[in-house]
Amino acid sequence: MLGNLFPLNSDKPFTDQEKVGHNRYHPEIPPVATVKPGDSFRVDSREWFDGAIKNDDSADDILNAPMNKVHGLTGPFRIEGAEPGDLLIVDILDVGPIPQEEGPLAGQGWGYTGIFAKSNGGSFLVEQFPDAYKAVWDFHGPWATSRHIPEVKFEGLIHPGIMATAPSPELLARWNKREGDLIATDPNRVPPLALPPEPDEAVLGGISQDDWDRVASEAARTAPPRENGGNQDIKNLTKGSRVFYPVFVDGANFSIGDLHFSQGDGEITFCGGIEMGGYIELHVDLIKGGMETYGVAENAIFMPGRQDPHFSEWISFSGTSVTLDGEQRYLDSHLSYQRAILHAIEYLSKFGYSKEQAYLLLGAAPIEGRLSSVVDIPNSCSTVYIPTAIFDFDVRPSANGPHQIDPGMGAPKAADPTYG
Numbered sequence: 001m002l003g004n005l006f007p008l009n010s011d012k013p014f015t016d017q018e019k020v021g022h023n024r025y026h027p028e029i030p031p032v033a034t035v036k037p038g039d040s041f042r043v044d045s046r047e048w049f050d051g052a053i054k055n056d057d058s059a060d061d062i063l064n065a066p067m068n069k070v071h072g073l074t075g076p077f078r079i080e081g082a083e084p085g086d087l088l089i090v091d092i093l094d095v096g097p098i099p100q101e102e103g104p105l106a107g108q109g110w111g112y113t114g115i116f117a118k119s120n121g122g123s124f125l126v127e128q129f130p131d132a133y134k135a136v137w138d139f140h141g142p143w144a145t146s147r148h149i150p151e152v153k154f155e156g157l158i159h160p161g162i163m164a165t166a167p168s169p170e171l172l173a174r175w176n177k178r179e180g181d182l183i184a185t186d187p188n189r190v191p192p193l194a195l196p197p198e199p200d201e202a203v204l205g206g207i208s209q210d211d212w213d214r215v216a217s218e219a220a221r222t223a224p225p226r227e228n229g230g231n232q233d234i235k236n237l238t239k240g241s242r243v244f245y246p247v248f249v250d251g252a253n254f255s256i257g258d259l260h261f262s263q264g265d266g267e268i269t270f271c272g273g274i275e276m277g278g279y280i281e282l283h284v285d286l287i288k289g290g291m292e293t294y295g296v297a298e299n300a301i302f303m304p305g306r307q308d309p310h311f312s313e314w315i316s317f318s319g320t321s322v323t324l325d326g327e328q329r330y331l332d333s334h335l336s337y338q339r340a341i342l343h344a345i346e347y348l349s350k351f352g353y354s355k356e357q358a359y360l361l362l363g364a365a366p367i368e369g370r371l372s373s374v375v376d377i378p379n380s381c382s383t384v385y386i387p388t389a390i391f392d393f394d395v396r397p398s399a400n401g402p403h404q405i406d407p408g409m410g411a412p413k414a415a416d417p418t419y420g
Contacts, residue, residue: 087290240305
């Protein structure tokens with residue numbers, strides 16, 4: 001083990017650290033360190049808003065979250081000998097919250113989940129939930145509980161939301177062209193269809209001042225997943241996972257960030273995982289020429305770890321590709337998953353949860369989302385599975401009727417409900 005190659009001081013902002021990471025993708029961002037195939041090393045990671053979200057009972061910080069700052073990524077790391085066309089092997093050896101610290105930063109004994117306002121990112125169910133809400137979760141070893149969502153407790157499925165290699169100049173240009181073309185179809189949409197390069201709040205590591213303006217105007221936002229991996233938010237990329245990333249530039253220039261204590265499939269509230277800072281230990285290796293050998297021209301393949309909590313009983317909800325207004329859509333799996341989630345929210349509200357509490361819970365807890373049928377025209381069928389063990393009560397339907405929880409203070413809502 002090489003030790004911590006990217007230490008973070010919790011008392012300093014992300015940009016004032018010993019080594020400065022980045023929050024945009026560009027092939028010219030220089031590596032902060034070099035490792036060799038076969039090396040193992042540890043790095044620290046800052047939560048995606050660098051401390052802007054507080055451990056309190058207000059959602060105003062979610063409403064006003066500084067979207068241009070995300071994501072603060074650790075790296076990039078040059079892998080000695082890596083060349084375009086190789087596959088980079090990344091093993092997750094360990095991952096967790098900021099060790100032995102309690103304090104004001106997410107990861108210091110707590111994390112948060114947010115429903116984002118329509119005017120500031122939105123969410124999977126943005127039309128039904130256009131306003132900003134927040135839930136704070138306290139960590140108790142492997143467990144999470146929340147004063148904002150009572151009578152639930154579950155083990156964390158800790159994972160990085162982002163792991164990525166750097167794009168080549170050609171790949172970066174393709175991203176900017178296709179996403180720019182999409183934005184042009186509805187440039188004033190709220191929330192936007194995509195995020196163009198944005199120099200404001202850009203963090204570009206060791207880019208020189210002479211090149212800063214040009215690189216900032218070209219560098220891609222880290223919000224979506226792309227061919228290099230990126231913000232895939234795959235909850236199963238936890239301890240014990242092995243991931244194979246395509247290499248597009250010499251050295252691969254691998255980065256990591258956006259740690260989550262837990263998350264449900266889809267990260268449906270946008271800030272749907274339990275966001276936190278922390279650490280991650282990695283082992284890297286190379287398969288020379290692996291992209292051609294294994295047909296991995298784009299997007300990573302992975303072998304999920306086996307360290308996740310195991311549940312034996314589930315309560316599940318289905319949805320089909322019919323809108324709330326009764327309009328039939330053709331095999332729209334995105335819509336059918338929305339409908340499944342809405343059915344689960346409606347069900348949980350019968351136990352005394354507000355619909356916002358239920359939505360936040362489904363974003364944070366280790367729910368499973370599945371495409372159950374995608375061939376039976378015209379209706380796609382999607383399902384969401386909720387482990388029954390996360391509840392302190394029997395959540396199953398019965399002749400006795402639903403248990404009534406005490407909702408407590410509820411999930412904080414932003415003071416300004418205006419969403420544009």
